[in-house]
Amino acid sequence: MPPRTDAPARRLRTEVWIVLGLSLGQSGVYAVVNIIARLTAEAPLRQQTTALNPSRSPRPYLDLTYQLLNIGFALVPVALALFLLSEPGRRATSRIGLTFSRPWRDLAVGVGLAALIGVPGLGVYALGRALGITVEVQAATLDQYWWTVPVLILAALKNALLEEVIAAGYLIERLEQLGWRPASVVAASSLLRGSYHLYQGIGPGLANVAMGVVFAEYYRRRRRTMPLVLAHTLIDVVAFVGYSLLPESVLRTLGLT
Template sequence: METTPRRLRAELWIVLGLSLGQSALYAVVNLLARLTAETPLRDQATALNPSRSPRPYLDLTYQLLSLGFALVPVALALFLLSEPGRRATTRIGLTFSRPGRDLAVGAGLAALIGIPGLGVYALGRALGVTVEVQAATLDATWWAVPVLVLAALKNALLEEVVAAGYLVERLEQLGWRAPAVVAASALLRGCYHLYQGIGPGLANVAMGVVFAEYYRRRRRTMPLVVAHTLLDVVAFVGYALLPTELLAALGLT
């Protein structure tokens, strides 16, 4: 079947509607609700990895099911990007062909984004435009840290495959120019983080510009997945393991 622009646009809306586009709309509405609430934004909080049941093994079951189903849009995007004789993972560079280089680039990108990101979060909290982000509120169980690592990997795969690889590929196929492609990817990334407040939204737009431009030039999502996983592992596991006093000193509570 011929892939027409109309079919590509329909496909794009379906994929985004099932994944990050849906999250972006909910995040925008959530931010509006927060801004119009009686409680100031600075006094509000959001939990990224909440417990889903007071019963530990039922909680674990819910966590694993949630992680698994969240990756279905990733499988859909890869399926749609596949071509006869060419795997989608090869097309978007989601391979282990260059492990050393991908790890080094990913670590560098994580440092480039993560260190300023902490400053932006602290500034946003000081200005009252960022909610308190509780990165991990799971109960202290033996499986909490492994689940948080899996959650970080899930986020990385979902966001980098869809917002970087898939979206850039499809918008280019539709004839979008490079600045518009990068802007669309970055704005999408910023929008679905608005539930954390205005500060994190803007910070993620900046991250989106860097990641989308890297993908556009290099055609590899693996370093982006590595970087994103490292960022989230540090945030999730660090929040779960560090003492409350230290988190408060760092401005993370």
Template sequence: MTTAPGTAPAPSFPALRRRLTTEVWIVLGLSLGRSGVYALVNIAARLTEGTPLAEQSATLNASRSPRPYLDLTYQLLSIGFALVPVALALYLLSSHGRSAVRRIGLDGTRPARDLGVGVGLAALIGIPGLALYAAGRALGVTVEVQASALNAAWWTVPVLVLAALQNALLEEVVAVGYLTERLRELRWRTPAIIAASALLRGSYHLYQGFGPFVGNVVMGVVFAEYYRRRRRVMPLVVAHTVLDVVAFVGYALVPAEWRDALGLS
């Protein structure tokens, strides 16, 4: 087969595989892969510091300044820069003029269905996840997770909602949509793709202990399999956002005695 004059020949599969493999490592190194490495080091530090995991804690969404508007600035900058890898992944998937948003089903063409499926997935994952967290606390293999430690301000709840959306976009676009598409192009088998996505998701939650690691691996299997079947990441973004909004915003609304009983405080 010949190529038209002035047209570069198509790269061989080995060359394409090398390029895509390097690309995947770069994207993960800038985002969730980096978080996974830090989480692995963190859990090693926790296990060797002499204090049982059950007596340690991890704080999410902490304030960064006692000055409210400076704190707000830091929070918004953190959320914005965390979304850069999402933009990078979508840009890379949009090669040859293809729409990455449509390719991975991040569009708004089915809002009602995506919302319904997302809420259903959130319930499917969230209720057993809470039970698993409580079991992990009881077994001493999970740290105390404080879902929100922001200072009270008029912008606290909106920032927590934005943080939930940012987490959802980053994790579902990169760990599910982008990674699945690239590994398919690298001719990975389906079980290996699902395992890679799920273990990646679990890895960057290791700093919370082994209960959240297991829970997020199970969540990763469910989400990756849904994406394999439906090729839509939007319901996963909805589900993840709902889960995090409930965790972040609802944390302060749960009575203290309930949090104590569940090991949440």
């Protein structure tokens, strides 16, 4: 466990609430409200849908502009978290292992984690749809333009950086500085991750809690977010780009549409 800083605990707690309130914590609150609204709607969850990467304008280049702005501004809390974690003589990226110092090892771990999480995740989604506790998730509803696939890849990278830097690196570092026990740290990180996925239904929320436990424990032991970012990016790229490229009949067979 890293040594405590000289900053008062109250200041650190306030900082954590501010960072979460500007990023994943805010998303979590909205997702909780969203799942309550879905559960109390007339239509059951199995008949409801959600789109992860919707089109934002019928005009192609205006749509592209909105997509890029959304990605760029979503990364501002990441920059804030890294700024707050930085110390004299030590960059925050080095502190949380967001570096390219061991690319092949990180890539191998990332691919392994992606397979460990991604394959069972698809099964959990299918099971959730069958049980009626998961909405129909449309991973990408963008029209097919020359920029569609690059934007989906950037969106996957954005999600990975936002979630792994804040939910894993930043939050775990700060909670440990506040003296939290390892089990409590892992629980907080994983429950946060599950909360902001509840808009997809109860199934994805629980699946992401499980993913959060694996990722949080890995970070707690290894102090590296780069493999987590690679794994998360790979999972989302397969979901987003695969969804946009697969024929409708295949998507229907997989229960994705």
